[in-house]
Amino acid sequence: MGRLFLAAFLALPAWAGVQAGAGLSFDPPEVGQGLFYGGSDVSVTARVPAAGGAVLRVLGPKTDARLMRKGRVWGAWMNVEPLVFKDLPALCLTLASRDKKADDEAGCRAMVRRALPSDSRSPPDLLFSQLLRLKESEGLYAATDGLWVSAPDESGMMSVSALVHLPAKAPPAAYMMELFGRQDGRLVLLAGRPLEVRRVGVPAWIDRLSEEHRLLHGLLAVLVACATGLAVGLTLGRKAR
Amino acid sequence: MGFHIYLPVAGCSVNIALLLGLGGVVGLLSGLFGVGGGFVLTPLLIMIGIPPTVAAASDSNQIVAASASGMLGHYRLGNVDLKMGALLLLGGVAGSTLGVGLMKLLRTLGNADFVILVCYVAMLGLIGGYMFLESLSNLRGAPSARTPARAEAPAARPSVFARAVGSLPFKTEFPRSGVGFSALLPFLLGAVVGVLAAVMGVGGGFLLIPVMVYLLRMPMHVVLGTSLFQIFFTCINVTVMQSYLNRTVDMLLALILLVGSSVGAQAGVRISRRLKADQIKILLSLIVLAVMLCMLGRLVLHPASLLGYGSGHG
Numbered sequence A: 001m002g003r004l005f006l007a008a009f010l011a012l013p014a015w016a017g018v019q020a021g022a023g024l025s026f027d028p029p030e031v032g033q034g035l036f037y038g039g040s041d042v043s044v045t046a047r048v049p050a051a052g053g054a055v056l057r058v059l060g061p062k063t064d065a066r067l068m069r070k071g072r073v074w075g076a077w078m079n080v081e082p083l084v085f086k087d088l089p090a091l092c093l094t095l096a097s098r099d100k101k102a103d104d105e106a107g108c109r110a111m112v113r114r115a116l117p118s119d120s121r122s123p124p125d126l127l128f129s130q131l132l133r134l135k136e137s138e139g140l141y142a143a144t145d146g147l148w149v150s151a152p153d154e155s156g157m158m159s160v161s162a163l164v165h166l167p168a169k170a171p172p173a174a175y176m177m178e179l180f181g182r183q184d185g186r187l188v189l190l191a192g193r194p195l196e197v198r199r200v201g202v203p204a205w206i207d208r209l210s211e212e213h214r215l216l217h218g219l220l221a222v223l224v225a226c227a228t229g230l231a232v233g234l235t236l237g238r239k240a241r
Numbered sequence B: 001m002g003f004h005i006y007l008p009v010a011g012c013s014v015n016i017a018l019l020l021g022l023g024g025v026v027g028l029l030s031g032l033f034g035v036g037g038g039f040v041l042t043p044l045l046i047m048i049g050i051p052p053t054v055a056a057a058s059d060s061n062q063i064v065a066a067s068a069s070g071m072l073g074h075y076r077l078g079n080v081d082l083k084m085g086a087l088l089l090l091g092g093v094a095g096s097t098l099g100v101g102l103m104k105l106l107r108t109l110g111n112a113d114f115v116i117l118v119c120y121v122a123m124l125g126l127i128g129g130y131m132f133l134e135s136l137s138n139l140r141g142a143p144s145a146r147t148p149a150r151a152e153a154p155a156a157r158p159s160v161f162a163r164a165v166g167s168l169p170f171k172t173e174f175p176r177s178g179v180g181f182s183a184l185l186p187f188l189l190g191a192v193v194g195v196l197a198a199v200m201g202v203g204g205g206f207l208l209i210p211v212m213v214y215l216l217r218m219p220m221h222v223v224l225g226t227s228l229f230q231i232f233f234t235c236i237n238v239t240v241m242q243s244y245l246n247r248t249v250d251m252l253l254a255l256i257l258l259v260g261s262s263v264g265a266q267a268g269v270r271i272s273r274r275l276k277a278d279q280i281k282i283l284l285s286l287i288v289l290a291v292m293l294c295m296l297g298r299l300v301l302h303p304a305s306l307l308g309y310g311s312g313h314g
Helices: A002-017 A108-115 A124-137 A201-212 A214-240 B016-033 B038-047 B052-076 B082-109 B112-139 B160-166 B184-200 B205-215 B220-246 B251-272 B277-300
Strands: A024-027 A031-033 A040-049 A054-059 A062-073 A076-089 A092-096 A141-144 A157-166 A173-183 A186-199 B004-007 B012-015 B171-174 B179-182
Touching (some): A024 A173, A024 A186, A031 A201, A054 A186, A062 A124, A076 A124, A076 B112, A092 A108, A108 A124, A201 A214, A214 B052, A214 B220, A214 B251, B004 B016, B004 B251, B016 B277, B038 B052, B038 B112, B038 B184, B038 B277, B052 B112, B052 B184, B052 B251, B082 B112, B112 B277, B160 B179, B179 B184
Antiparallel strands (some): A040 A157, A062 A076
């Protein structure tokens, strides 16, 4: 298994050698988190050199995740230990053409293992399993076998397609879509391209305002609430009369 | 997939029908029982996955909207004791500012959500338990501890509370309410309500109204107008402070809840005309106790994952 991890990561520098977006296309080409956004299904298609099976990996930006470990104090569960997981991907989804174990090979679990804090009082295996459980419950980490691969044609190429579900909790960022093929028992990068997820419309405007002009955002929230409250009161008051 | 709305500050997406329904249920309770409903709304929002800190702060924003027209109506009718209201408000602003600062500190320590849950379990347990026992005893025909006859019965000698109030400095008259006592009393009451508004996202009517009626002996119509005056301005302060210091106010969430609660409140008023007071009370107490048990479950049952977000954000 360790060799497979290593193989997957050794394949990553091949990124540079892969033509950006070669043979990989998305529909929609980018995801906008608008007012009525509830997650998004992205259709991914590719035409790549034939390989014995394939794995599609969707990887979010790596950041230091600050989490808390819960512990029992006087019978109640409360946060007892702050933890920092270094370079943890915000999202990691793998879709394999054969079996879900591709998750291991494409490195999501390996990335989680490497992100574990070294100075924690908790056993690493516990942190590993609990972190996966948390991320899986949010739909941010998943390993499925939902990748469809065609038989190779005369030119030695194969078609690949998948429907990737991006959960609503996926933060706005550039997500790397990477397609790996299996050659000589190891995974090699066949194609890769970033997918942009960004907030648009009203949510983008509110997000910017609440982050960059907090006081103004608070005052606006009050003004909107007062205006709405008075309008609703007048309308329903008249109806009641 | 349903019709969702994306809440940028909460960082999640929620079904609009579910939010409107929650607002409607809380509005229905408000219309049925004459309560603000904030103490039920925040726990319900937490249960559907809104981070507790965002749920509490956005609930305060929703209360601003919900209390705006009521406060204006009472003010026009002359039901607001401005002197009392100003003192309550001074305390409310001080308490809510303190409460928002406390939330900021708790968020830094990573236990803001835990404190919100504990406060709710304690408050809902006390209120629900008291209401349930009182209405049960009324339904059985026993005299209530709070029947008007007993509440207004002349006391042989002043109670401990009356003597304590009498000994407080800064005595002042409140002509609109026809009462007189220390100015510290409404200030302190406002401060307690302000802290609760900041920490739990409640308006505080459930505390203000009984204290003003039973302890301060103010007339009911002035109590309603003055408590709305205090709740309105305290929640404005909480909204602005939470937005500025903690970035936890989601105005989209507040707006949708308001629409649902306005419609629900109208239905609640109509239904309440067909029910008896004690039936209404026992129903409310059961709802409050059910919500309390859900909150208690989150505190004591083994969590799905032993890891979580300290500030409540995903």
